[in-house]
Amino acid sequence: MFPERDIIKILKRKLSKERFEHTLGVAEVAGDLAKKYGGSWKKARLAGLLHDCAKGLGLDRLIELARMSSFSVDEYEMNLPPLLHAPAGAFLARQEFGVNDQEILEAIRHHTVGSPDLSTTGLIIFVADFIEPNRQFPGVEKLRKEVDKSLIHGVIAACNQSLEYNIKKGRIIHPNTLLLRNECLRRIQ
Numbered sequence: 063m064f065p066e067r068d069i070i071k072i073l074k075r076k077l078s079k080e081r082f083e084h085t086l087g088v089a090e091v092a093g094d095l096a097k098k099y100g101g102s103w104k105k106a107r108l109a110g111l112l113h114d115c116a117k118g119l120g121l122d123r124l125i126e127l128a129r130m131s132s133f134s135v136d137e138y139e140m141n142l143p144p145l146l147h148a149p150a151g152a153f154l155a156r157q158e159f160g161v162n163d164q165e166i167l168e169a170i171r172h173h174t175v176g177s178p179d180l181s182t183t184g185l186i187i188f189v190a191d192f193i194e195p196n197r198q199f200p201g202v203e204k205l206r207k208e209v210d211k212s213l214i215h216g217v218i219a220a221c222n223q224s225l226e227y228n229i230k231k232g233r234i235i236h237p238n239t240l241l242l243r244n245e246c247l248r249r250i251q
């Protein structure tokens with residue numbers, strides 16, 4: 063696996079300026095959340111750095127990478143192109159960046175819609191993607207406060223945000239976001 067500084071150099075070349083800054087923001091917040099909530103700082107940072115490594119690739123390439131990925135890609139993802147950079151990213155993280163740690167790869171693979179059995183690193187990346195400092199959307203401050211309460215409260219609020227946003231947009235909803243929300247609600251009851 064490459065050292066962090068080499069990964070950052072490659073990402074700077076591959077990603078747009080905004081996406082690169084978002085990536086650094088997610089890595090920073092993910093590291094802080096790992097310290098606060100007992101995850102691995104190193105895994106959280108690496109998963110944060112690499113979570114969007116496939117963002118910006120064309121649809122054909124995304125489909126190709128997602129098909130090659132050892133992670134299964136479901137019908138929702140195959141039919142919703144904005145979701146494909148997650149499984150494609152997990153594939154690239156292993157092939158191009160030499161990441162073999164399953165927890166990091168799964169955090170990347172599930173970062174967009176979530177999954178009911180996410181690890182601590184997976185939960186951290188899922189929320190960090192919403193609250194990193196460059197994110198500005200109505201409700202982001204409220205979401206940051208929920209993350210301050212607990213990681214699980216933060217994940218529930220992030221699922222709510224994502225579900226409400228995608229419903230308002232009239233989109234087909236990937237059910238994993240709802241399953242993750244239910245699982246987290248069960249954990250705090």
Ligand SMILES: Nc1ncnc2c1ncn2[C@@H]1O[C@H](COP(=O)(O)OP(=O)(O)O)[C@@H](O)[C@H]1O
Nearest residue numbers: 144145174175191224228233234235236237239
């Ligand atoms: N459960 C879901 N069902 C359908 N689309 C979703 C779901 N969750 C997220 N999305 C959509 O997936 C896309 C990619 O999300 P994300 O990777 O977080 O994008 P970005 O980092 O560019 O904001 C967004 O358009 C988002 O609305």
